[in-house]
Amino acid sequence: MPSISARWLFDGKGCLYEHALLAWEGERIIAVEPGRASYAEQRFGQALIMPGLVNAHTHLDLSDLSMQESPRDPCSWLGRVVAYRRTATAASICEAVRRGIVESVQHGVTLVGDIAATRHTLEVLRNSPLRATVFLEILGLSKSRARAAWQAARALLRSETPAGHYCLGLSPHSPYSTRRGLFCLAAQTRLPLAIHFAEFAEELALLTSHTGPFRAWLESLSAWDETALFPSYESLLRWLRSATRLLLVHVNYPTEPLVTTLVHWAGNDRVGVVYCPRTHAYFGHPPHPWLQLLQRGVPIVFGTDSRASNPDLDLLAELRYVWQRGCPLTPAELFQMATHTAAKLLNWTEAGFLAPGRLADFLVIPLEAANIHDPLRTLLETDSTPQHVYVGGQLVYAAGSEARGCGGTCSTGTAANNSPNFSRKPGNTSPPSSSADSPTTRTWSGLE
Numbered sequence: 001m002p003s004i005s006a007r008w009l010f011d012g013k014g015c016l017y018e019h020a021l022l023a024w025e026g027e028r029i030i031a032v033e034p035g036r037a038s039y040a041e042q043r044f045g046q047a048l049i050m051p052g053l054v055n056a057h058t059h060l061d062l063s064d065l066s067m068q069e070s071p072r073d074p075c076s077w078l079g080r081v082v083a084y085r086r087t088a089t090a091a092s093i094c095e096a097v098r099r100g101i102v103e104s105v106q107h108g109v110t111l112v113g114d115i116a117a118t119r120h121t122l123e124v125l126r127n128s129p130l131r132a133t134v135f136l137e138i139l140g141l142s143k144s145r146a147r148a149a150w151q152a153a154r155a156l157l158r159s160e161t162p163a164g165h166y167c168l169g170l171s172p173h174s175p176y177s178t179r180r181g182l183f184c185l186a187a188q189t190r191l192p193l194a195i196h197f198a199e200f201a202e203e204l205a206l207l208t209s210h211t212g213p214f215r216a217w218l219e220s221l222s223a224w225d226e227t228a229l230f231p232s233y234e235s236l237l238r239w240l241r242s243a244t245r246l247l248l249v250h251v252n253y254p255t256e257p258l259v260t261t262l263v264h265w266a267g268n269d270r271v272g273v274v275y276c277p278r279t280h281a282y283f284g285h286p287p288h289p290w291l292q293l294l295q296r297g298v299p300i301v302f303g304t305d306s307r308a309s310n311p312d313l314d315l316l317a318e319l320r321y322v323w324q325r326g327c328p329l330t331p332a333e334l335f336q337m338a339t340h341t342a343a344k345l346l347n348w349t350e351a352g353f354l355a356p357g358r359l360a361d362f363l364v365i366p367l368e369a370a371n372i373h374d375p376l377r378t379l380l381e382t383d384s385t386p387q388h389v390y391v392g393g394q395l396v397y398a399a400g401s402e403a404r405g406c407g408g409t410c411s412t413g414t415a416a417n418n419s420p421n422f423s424r425k426p427g428n429t430s431p432p433s434s435s436a437d438s439p440t441t442r443t444w445s446g447l448e
Helices: 074-087 090-106 120-125 143-159 180-187 202-209 213-220 233-239 256-268 277-282 290-295 315-324 331-345 375-381
Strands: 003-010 016-025 028-033 047-051 053-058 109-116 131-138 166-172 193-197 246-250 271-275 300-302 362-366 388-391 394-398 403-405 408-410
Touching: 003 375, 047 331, 047 375, 053 090, 053 246, 053 271, 053 300, 053 315, 053 331, 074 213, 090 109, 090 120, 090 388, 090 394, 109 120, 109 331, 120 131, 131 143, 143 180, 166 180, 180 193, 180 233, 202 213, 233 256, 256 271, 256 290, 271 290, 277 315, 290 300, 300 315, 300 331, 315 331, 315 375, 331 375
Parallel strands: 003 047, 053 109, 109 131, 131 166, 166 193, 193 246, 246 271, 271 300
Antiparallel strands: 003 016, 016 028, 047 362, 362 388, 388 394, 394 403, 403 408
16 A cells, blocks of 8 residues: 655645645545654655646647747737648647647646547547546537537547546537537537637627627638627527536636626536636736636636647646735635646546545645745745656656656656657546437537
């Protein structure tokens, strides 16, 4: 029975223990015992044990893009992403996903909410150490494009058997790029959903009056269809009430009716908002309303978005960015949002919390500062990084060396630009239910 100990252990739900022992068997934690550090098989001393971080929103398949200067307008940035996707090959997509996984694990992320544009993401994740809820992207405004997107997603859901460390969801891309029928179909699948929502100020004019730069941009791509859109965010949300889990990504420009709807839904524990702090700053948006939403009961979690709008995939850097700008929350509240709350919203109720019976996904982070009164605050105010990362009780990353996975190695090296080679095999854990009795049978007819 392996066990470790450290000066501090944060459980992910607000409790901070001293001189705690953590023991596990297989993929499950069997004991968390404060005051018993000396009994551990391996003792890390002046360090913090905590749950693996959860990056609630990223695009692993864009991990070989580099962030450029802030765009002059959202359409120019979107155009760059569209151009990249049109020239990407299967090999380049797989390599980008590998790089994203390596970088995520190095930064202590053990679970992601990933938007996947192709099946190649699943091919790489299958043999990686990273847990994930993979949201299959579906988009298209014209009837023919939307129908083709739904048929492709349905075929993939029918053929794919998720591994023990990832489950499937759907991502109708956004209100400005996805036909109404796709949202309606997705909401009926009983799969988790993730949607880019109220991301840009220009969206609202497109929805309400079919005007503005987004219409011109869509017309330039021959993608515009004026019959495709919902007239407002609120009318779209009415169709999403049946979703089992719903992540609204960004919500940079919420209308008051949208906020009212979110507050009304907040008590059902199925809906949350993903705030991507450094991506938000990259686009120069006004201050994000995440604190106001949180104060009104809306669950908030954090993401990095992709490397097309962020210098890295470091979720801890996102938390530090928020903390350095006068965050009124306690460090424990901030880290709970980035572990337990985020895991729950991604449908991983057994992750993000260190307790007997839960998944043994955790980090060991040395804290060298003197006179530490609050190790979580110290972690936010220093540049300490994970020294060891465990997923399912297996060491998958150790700073300065190749990390062992289940039955093999995960070549993390020292930089995300290395060519990683994953050979970790999935454990016996059953992923969260992605029961999709409807995606294999729901048809496009009648929901156009």
